[in-house]
Amino acid sequence: MARTKGYIRPLDFAGGRIEMTHGSGGKATAQLIDELFIAAFDNEWLRKGNDQAQLALPPGRVVMATDSHVVSPLFFPGGDIGALAVNGTVNDVAMAGARPLYLSAGFILEEGFPLADLRRIVESMARAAAAAGVAVVAGDTKVVERGKGDGLFINTTGIGVLRDGIEISAERARPTDAIIVSGALGEHGAAVLSARGPLGFESTIESDTCALHGLVAAMVDAVPDIHCLRDPTRGGLATALNELAWASGVGMNLMEASIPIPPEVSAACELFGFDPLYLANEGKLLAICPKAQAPVLLDAMRAHPLGGQSAIIGEVVADPLCFVQMTTRLGGQRHVDWRRGDQLPRIC
Amino acid sequence: MKHIDEFRDRRLAGGLVDAIWRKADTHRRYRLMEFCGGHTHALARFGIDALLPDNVRMIHGPGCPVCVLPVGRLDSAIQLAGREDVILCTYGDTMRVPASRGMSLASAKAQGADVRLLYSSADAIRIAREHPAREVVLFAIGFETTTPSSAVAVRQAHALGLGNFSVLCNHVVTPAAMLNILEAPARRETGPAPIDGFLGPSHVSTVIGSRPFEFFAREYQCPVVIAGFEPLDLLQAILMLIGQLNEGRAEVENQYRRAVVREGNRRAQALVAEVFELRRLFEWRGLGEVPYSALKLKERFRAFDAETRFALEYRAVPDPRACECGAVLRGIKTPEQCKVFGTACTPESPIGSCMVSAEGACAAHYAYGRRRLASEGGT
Numbered sequence: 001m002a003r004t005k006g007y008i009r010p011l012d013f014a015g016g017r018i019e020m021t022h023g024s025g026g027k028a029t030a031q032l033i034d035e036l037f038i039a040a041f042d043n044e045w046l047r048k049g050n051d052q053a054q055l056a057l058p059p060g061r062v063v064m065a066t067d068s069h070v071v072s073p074l075f076f077p078g079g080d081i082g083a084l085a086v087n088g089t090v091n092d093v094a095m096a097g098a099r100p101l102y103l104s105a106g107f108i109l110e111e112g113f114p115l116a117d118l119r120r121i122v123e124s125m126a127r128a129a130a131a132a133g134v135a136v137v138a139g140d141t142k143v144v145e146r147g148k149g150d151g152l153f154i155n156t157t158g159i160g161v162l163r164d165g166i167e168i169s170a171e172r173a174r175p176t177d178a179i180i181v182s183g184a185l186g187e188h189g190a191a192v193l194s195a196r197g198p199l200g201f202e203s204t205i206e207s208d209t210c211a212l213h214g215l216v217a218a219m220v221d222a223v224p225d226i227h228c229l230r231d232p233t234r235g236g237l238a239t240a241l242n243e244l245a246w247a248s249g250v251g252m253n254l255m256e257a258s259i260p261i262p263p264e265v266s267a268a269c270e271l272f273g274f275d276p277l278y279l280a281n282e283g284k285l286l287a288i289c290p291k292a293q294a295p296v297l298l299d300a301m302r303a304h305p306l307g308g309q310s311a312i313i314g315e316v317v318a319d320p321l322c323f324v325q326m327t328t329r330l331g332g333q334r335h336v337d338w339r340r341g342d343q344l345p346r347i348c
Numbered sequence: 349m350k351h352i353d354e355f356r357d358r359r360l361a362g363g364l365v366d367a368i369w370r371k372a373d374t375h376r377r378y379r380l381m382e383f384c385g386g387h388t389h390a391l392a393r394f395g396i397d398a399l400l401p402d403n404v405r406m407i408h409g410p411g412c413p414v415c416v417l418p419v420g421r422l423d424s425a426i427q428l429a430g431r432e433d434v435i436l437c438t439y440g441d442t443m444r445v446p447a448s449r450g451m452s453l454a455s456a457k458a459q460g461a462d463v464r465l466l467y468s469s470a471d472a473i474r475i476a477r478e479h480p481a482r483e484v485v486l487f488a489i490g491f492e493t494t495t496p497s498s499a500v501a502v503r504q505a506h507a508l509g510l511g512n513f514s515v516l517c518n519h520v521v522t523p524a525a526m527l528n529i530l531e532a533p534a535r536r537e538t539g540p541a542p543i544d545g546f547l548g549p550s551h552v553s554t555v556i557g558s559r560p561f562e563f564f565a566r567e568y569q570c571p572v573v574i575a576g577f578e579p580l581d582l583l584q585a586i587l588m589l590i591g592q593l594n595e596g597r598a599e600v601e602n603q604y605r606r607a608v609v610r611e612g613n614r615r616a617q618a619l620v621a622e623v624f625e626l627r628r629l630f631e632w633r634g635l636g637e638v639p640y641s642a643l644k645l646k647e648r649f650r651a652f653d654a655e656t657r658f659a660l661e662y663r664a665v666p667d668p669r670a671c672e673c674g675a676v677l678r679g680i681k682t683p684e685q686c687k688v689f690g691t692a693c694t695p696e697s698p699i700g701s702c703m704v705s706a707e708g709a710c711a712a713h714y715a716y717g718r719r720r721l722a723s724e725g726g727t
Contacts, residue, residue: 275393326395327395328393329356330356330361332394332396334394335715
């Protein structure tokens with residue numbers, strides 16, 4: 001890395017803050033890019049200093065996904081917005097059954113944002129990208145005036161490649177298919193809640209944020225004919241299942257007793273009147289596959305470090321109304337409907 | 349989870365369900381109203397309706413504080429929130445309730461109003477102390493469960509001499525609404541109440557005790573069983589109600605003994621009595637004006653009454669004519685017997701009070717009962 005641009009002094013990562021000049025495209029912007037972004041994400045594409053990256057892709061269909069991250073608070077137990085911004089987009093690409101390769105990262109920074117926090121977040125992104133084996137090859141930084149942003153927003157776009165013979169898509173769920181989740185649900189949502197302002201509570205729950213493409217690769221190797229994959233992020237399992245049911249024109253029957261929910265998450269939900277089925281996950285996926293292949297898929301998932309607690313939680317059924325239903329632990333029936341708006345605490 | 353899982357035990361629940369099936373006389377109907385929205389929520393969440401025999405039917409009552417809050421009161425809150433100097437503090441589920449002109453507290457917030465979501469009335473006091481130059485208004489709603497915490501806030505504001513804190517009080521009382529359901533003029537026209545027994549509220553009863561319900565058992569020969577919120581509580585209470593009806597008894601029984609005593613929480617009652625007094629009339633969405641059914645601040649605390657401080661003029665907004673929430677809340681009609689249920693009136697665009705919150709009678713039917721309706725309809 002050439003350090004010959006003659007900045008007057010290095011960026012003050014101890015007490016410095018983002019100023020409007022960091023986004024104006026002048027020397028301050030260049031210094032921020034050099035000393036923070038390139039230093040953290042260092043790779044051949046960024047080093048060239050172009051406004052774009054030229055990429056040679058292996059054979060197969062190109063898969064692309066984008067995601068903007070606006071989480072509050074920026075740091076939460078088990079992760080931060082940086083890790084989330086990388087893993088979220090990597091996972092969106094992976095849910096096609098693809099191998100994610102490259103990411104772009106766009107930062108919208110609020111004037112006054114501490115450089116120390118920014119570095120912590122960027123380094124967390126770099127670690128997450130390295131762990132996922134993807135390169136951040138293009139980026140952008142803008143600064144908005146104080147009060148016009150919530151500290152920091154990050155948009156990431158990901159590109160990956162999908163080998164032939166994989167047809168994973170939301171509209172492919174068929175009656176009798178098995179519904180499988182890759183592990184315990186609700187941890188990310190509960191972790192963010194525990195760290196959030198007046199709602200804060202002490203707990204040991206950590207976000208499950210992680211990149212899932214390794215797990216996905218093992219899954220498509222074992223069962224190439226997976227029908228649907230989705231990471232149940234915002235809106236949780238319930239929303240993801242309703243989306244799939246709607247897209248495929250089918251219904252779903254779940255067994256509450258087989259849905260893995262950690263006791264800490266259940267307890268937090270009891271306390272605040274939330275339903276864990278609607279809490280966000282950032283390191284879990286749900287898969288729908290032909291019933292006959294479910295045992296093979298389940299074995300492959302359980303053999304992977306990120307799928308140890310995988311479980312079959314229900315089945316796809318014919319239903320023109322596209323309802324997601326659940327047999328409760330007590331043996332009763334409940335409709336797991338779309339949520340209307342955010343989950344809000346109940347009054348009494 | 350300790351102290352929760354025990355009350356959700358599948359084997360015990362199965363035993364209670366079997367007992368209900370054995371005890372319920374197939375030659376008679378059991379129309380049981382759960383007054384409280386928390387019960388409605390729990391029945392739906394655990395899928396309990398589906399476990400009951402056809403002749404044991406749960407009627408969802410008006411005990412959802414968000415649902416019964418009249419549009420006019422919400423309009424007042426939105427009007428206050430629109431003032432530049434006001435920070436309006438509210439509990440979560442009032443945010444989305446539709447008010448006049450397509451507004452809600454959420455849309456007021458989007459338009460720039462300073463609306464803050466609270467978990468505790470103490471947060472409103474904290475906010476008032478942090479913003480001495482702003483007017484902090486606590487939009488207080490709820491039944492007897494939440495009233496004591498509002499009373500604490502008012503007392504605290506009084507002790508601190510907080511000049512910038514006030515309460516827009518919408519606290520309502522349970523027994524008056526129960527009486528209205530059994531005795532309202534509308535009821536006289538429709539004949540005797542189609543309610544054979546009440547599941548008494550859980551948390552409300554921890555505050556007011558089981559004694560206020562004795563009046564209903566005695567005067568209306570209507571059995572009441574105070575029930576907890578867990579599935580085993582609900583099933584056991586339903587079984588107890590069936591038992592009373594079979595034996596021709598009409599008493600107040602307390603299934604929720606681990607939390608409710610006959611006299612209730614006297615300290616909380618004293619606190620409420622110190623700060624609040626009954627209003628002569630209060631409008632309930634769905635039920636209309638109900639005498640002595642809500643609270644206002646006593647003269648001594650009038651300085652903290654947002655209605656006087658901001659000289660709010662109450663403008664009642666009548667329920668839409670197509671809406672039959674009143675009949676639903678009284679158990680005269682089932683939600684599906686309302687013409688607009690599930691068509692013009694849905695949880696996305698509620699017309700009536702019962703569709704407003706997930707705990708409303710119609711919303712609960714819509715979310716959890718659609719499957720059953722659909723299968724009965726032959727789809």
